[in-house]
Amino acid sequence: MMPDAANTRSAGDAASAPAVEVRDLVKRYGRTTAIDGLTLSCARGEVTAILGPNGAGKTSTIEICEGFRRPDGGSVRVLGRDPSDSALKARVGVMLQSGGVPPAMRAGEWLRLMARFHAHPLDPAALLDRLGLSEHARTPYRRLSGGQQQRLSLAGAIVGRPELVFLDEPTAGLDPQARYACWDVVTGLREAGVSVVLTTHYMDEAEKLADQVIIIDHGRVVATGTPATLTGAERQLRFRARPGLNLDELLSALPQGSAAKESPAGHYIIEGQVAPGLLATVTAWCASEGVTTEDLSIERRTLEDVFLELTGRELR
Numbered sequence: 001m002m003p004d005a006a007n008t009r010s011a012g013d014a015a016s017a018p019a020v021e022v023r024d025l026v027k028r029y030g031r032t033t034a035i036d037g038l039t040l041s042c043a044r045g046e047v048t049a050i051l052g053p054n055g056a057g058k059t060s061t062i063e064i065c066e067g068f069r070r071p072d073g074g075s076v077r078v079l080g081r082d083p084s085d086s087a088l089k090a091r092v093g094v095m096l097q098s099g100g101v102p103p104a105m106r107a108g109e110w111l112r113l114m115a116r117f118h119a120h121p122l123d124p125a126a127l128l129d130r131l132g133l134s135e136h137a138r139t140p141y142r143r144l145s146g147g148q149q150q151r152l153s154l155a156g157a158i159v160g161r162p163e164l165v166f167l168d169e170p171t172a173g174l175d176p177q178a179r180y181a182c183w184d185v186v187t188g189l190r191e192a193g194v195s196v197v198l199t200t201h202y203m204d205e206a207e208k209l210a211d212q213v214i215i216i217d218h219g220r221v222v223a224t225g226t227p228a229t230l231t232g233a234e235r236q237l238r239f240r241a242r243p244g245l246n247l248d249e250l251l252s253a254l255p256q257g258s259a260a261k262e263s264p265a266g267h268y269i270i271e272g273q274v275a276p277g278l279l280a281t282v283t284a285w286c287a288s289e290g291v292t293t294e295d296l297s298i299e300r301r302t303l304e305d306v307f308l309e310l311t312g313r314e315l316r
């Protein structure tokens with residue numbers, strides 16, 4: 001049971017248009033410039049993950065694409081149309097962060113109601129089952145836990161077999177089982193050719209689900225690419241040891257062009273030419289200093305490394 005993208009493109013909706021195209025977008029709230037000339041494109045049939053620190057402008061961008069907010073500048077096309085175009089209603093699924101469901105309404109009743117708005121909906125009971133909500137089909141919305149409400153909202157976004165789905169932090173605060181159930185649904189959507197645009201704070205989620213990752217900060221795009229191109233082919237040598245090693249001395253023992261950093265305290269990363277001899281050099285240097293190393297490993301850079309390099313480590 002996976003949703004097929006409803007194949008109902010109409011004239012004027014260039015089939016080649018990206019799922020979402022945003023150019024030079026600007027959004028201000030009073031004196032705050034939340035989006036500051038943002039340009040991005042999300043391909044059809046792909047999962048695009050938008051990452052960014054708190055306040056980077058992710059939700060504002062998504063809400064403009066959903067037609068819930070008006071931009072102050074720039075242009076936005078969704079499936080080749082203006083976000084306010086009512087023809088998009090049946091073709092675009094939106095997962096609301098909160099609200100939108102009458103508090104006394106039972107979960108199953110609400111999803112069946114949502115299904116009735118669409119010509120070829122998914123089976124609501126099967127969808128509840130897939131998201132682990134079958135037991136709660138008769139539970140009023142207000143009595144569902146936060147995570148259950150969130151999953152019901154995801155179900156509501158996809159029950160109409162949309163061609164494009166917007167998911168704003170779909171797995172925030174979910175327990176691991178519920179998270180995996182959501183990942184399964186997103187993977188299934190992609191397999192069915194549905195375009196998915198999601199925001200997330202979880203790097204593993206972006207790495208696992210996304211065809212394309214867009215990192216935004218201060219309302220602008222700072223990097224775009226597949227998880228693999230963003231993390232690159234470079235390897236790093238990582239190890240743990242007592243904090244405060246003399247990195248200048250360590251570097252003098254390493255090949256030219258190497259870089260070493262300690263972040264956080266007691267966690268060391270060495271970048272550069274990570275050839276097999278490097279491991280031996282590092283262990284030999286540590287041994288000569290009487291330093292015990294732990295968890296010595298050669299790894300690919302993670303998306304988290306890239307994210308922190310681009311957006312800084314400080315909390316905002």
Ligand SMILES: Nc1ncnc2c1ncn2[C@@H]1O[C@H](COP(=O)(O)OP(=O)(O)OP(=O)(O)O)[C@@H](O)[C@H]1O
Nearest residue numbers: 029032033034052053054055056057058059060061
């Ligand atoms: N309705 C609003 N009124 C005033 N300022 C707002 C409003 N909505 C967002 N902002 C501000 O705009 C900026 C971008 O917010 P936005 O919610 O788009 O970021 P975000 O990347 O989704 O953040 P988070 O990861 O914390 O959800 C922030 O500085 C925020 O305080």
